[in-house]
Amino acid sequence: MNPYYGLIENELKDLVFRGKPQSLYEPANYMMSLGGKRLRPVLVLMGCKLFDGDMAKALKPALAMELFHNFTLVHDDLMDKAALRRGQQTVHEKWDASTAVLSGDVMMVLSYEFLCSGQLPDLLLLIKLFNQTAIKVCEGQKLDMDFQDRENVSADEYVEMIGLKTAALLAGSLKTGALIAGAKGDEAALLYDFGYKLGISFQIQDDLLDTFGDAESFGKAIGGDIAENKKTILAIKAFDLAGPTEKELIKVLTSEVVPEKKIRQTIALYDRLGVREFAEGLRDKYYHEAIDSIEKIDSNNPVKKELIKLSSDLLNRVS
C-alpha cells in the first residue's frame, strides 16, 4: 500500500463531523466514508515530502483537498442526476437535492477551515492558490455542462475543460504540498505543471477505460459514457473525423434506445475512425510532458521517482 495513502486514511478515520443539524453533516460523513484513491491528499503529502517538508504540517491541507474534491462530487452528481457514486447511492438520491446543495456548500467551507488549521507561515499564498484552483474547477464543470448542449466541441476545447475540471485540482494539490515545504517558485511551478499534464492524461485514460476497458477489472459496465451521450474525447474526435454519412450515423446512435446496440455500434464507429488511437496518443503526449516537467525539478529526493511511478500506475490502471 502507498504509505501516503495510509497516512491519509489514518487521518480520515478520525474525521467525523458532529455539527448540527446532523442532517447537514451526515451526508458529508457519508461521502468521506465512500473511499477512493485519495489521490489529491496523497499528492499534497508527496509534494511536501519532495521538497523535504514536514508532512505533519501538510495533513490538514491534504484533507482540505479531499473535502473539496468530495464537495465537487456531491454537486456534480446532483447536476448530472447520477444515481450511484462508488457503487453507493449519491447524496441527492439517498437524501434529496436540497441536502446535496447545502451539504456540498458546507463541505466547501470546511475545506477552507482545514486549509487554515495548520500552523502555516505562507497562509495567504496557500489560500490564494486554493481559491484559484476552486475557481478553475467551477469553470471546468460549467464548460463540461455547456459542452453537453453543443453539437460541436473541439479536442482543444475538451483538453482545456478537463484541465480546469480535473487537472487543476491535482496540480493544486501538489503545489500546496510544495508551498508548505517552502519550495522555490520555479520548482513549485514545475511540479504544478507536472500535475496539470498528468491530470489531463489521467482524464483521457478515464474516457478510454469507460469505452475500451475490461468490464471485469473496470468494476462497472463498459460504455456508460456512450449510453449517456457524454462528450468524451472519443465522442468529440469521432464527430470531428466523421464524414457526412458518419455524422448521420452518430445522430441516429445518439437517440438509439437499446443501450447494447448503441454501445456496440458506437464502438465499431470509433474503431473505424481511429479515435482510440487518437485518444491514446493524446494521453501519452500529456503523460510524457508531465514526466518532462518533473524531471526538470532539481532534486534527488526519492519522492520524485515515487511520483513518476504513481503517474505510470495511474496511466496503466484498469479501473
Added chain:
Amino acid sequence: MNPYYGLIENELKDLVFRGKPQSLYEPANYMMSLGGKRLRPVLVLMGCKLFDGDMAKALKPALAMELFHNFTLVHDDLMDKAALRRGQQTVHEKWDASTAVLSGDVMMVLSYEFLCSGQLPDLLLLIKLFNQTAIKVCEGQKLDMDFQDRENVSADEYVEMIGLKTAALLAGSLKTGALIAGAKGDEAALLYDFGYKLGISFQIQDDLLDTFGDAESFGKAIGGDIAENKKTILAIKAFDLAGPTEKELIKVLTSEVVPEKKIRQTIALYDRLGVREFAEGLRDKYYHEAIDSIEKIDSNNPVKKELIKLSSDLLNRVS
C-alpha cells in the same frame, strides 16, 4: 443616502466578473446588479470606522460579505423553488438549476478571494471568522428546510435557526470590520453580539411585515409566507398557543387552496391567538438587547450613534 451605502455602490459599479465561461459569471453579475440594501458590506465599513479603522482596507472584505450573501440567495432560491428575487427572475428560473448550483459555488469561492485581497495583517483571524460565519449560515438554512417538514417547532428553535441563518452574517460583517480596525477582542465581541441580536430582531420584523405589513409600502403581496405554509415565528407560535379545535383549523387552512381565504382566515386566527403581539414583543426584546450590547462599547465615535440609528430604521422599516 447612507454614505457607507454610497461607498459600496461605487465599488460595485466596477465589479464585473469577466471570467470564462461567461455562462458561469453572467449569473453572478446579474445577482450583484439586482440591488438591495447592501446591509452586510455597509456593516463591515461601519464596524471598521467605529474603531477608527481605515475603511479603504475594509472595502474588499465588505464586498466579500455581499458576494457571500448573494451566493446564499442563489442557492436558497433554488432550494425554495422561488421564481422571483427583488422582483426579477431568480437565477435557476432565468438560466437553470445547474447554473444556479455552479454560479453560486463560484460566488462563494470569489467571496474568499475578495476577503484575501486586502493587505490585512490578521488574515487568519478574518478567514476563520468568515469560515465560522459561513458554516452557521449553512446550518441555519438546513435547519430552516428541516423545520418545513416538521409539525412542531418551538419559538426557541426558531430563534436559534434565524440566529444561524440571518444574524450570524450580520454579526460577522460587523466583527470583520472591527477586526480590520484592530479592535480589542471584548469590544469586537460586543459588536458581534449587537449584530446577532439585531439580526434576530430584523428577521422577526421580516416575518411581521410579510403578514401584517402595508401592501403598498411592502412592495409585494401580503401573506406570501402564509400562502406557502412557511414556518415563520407567527405560524410557530400560533401552533404552540392553539387548542385542539384551533389546531384542527390550522391543518384545514394549511391545505386551503384559495390564497385570499387562506390568508384572511389565518390572520384572523393569529389575531385571536395574539401571535402578533408575541412576535412584536420578541422582536423588541432582541432589539433592546442589541442596543444594550452596543452601548457597552467604550467609544465616543459617532458611528456608534449611526449604528443605533440604522438599527432603529431597520426595525421601523415598512419593506
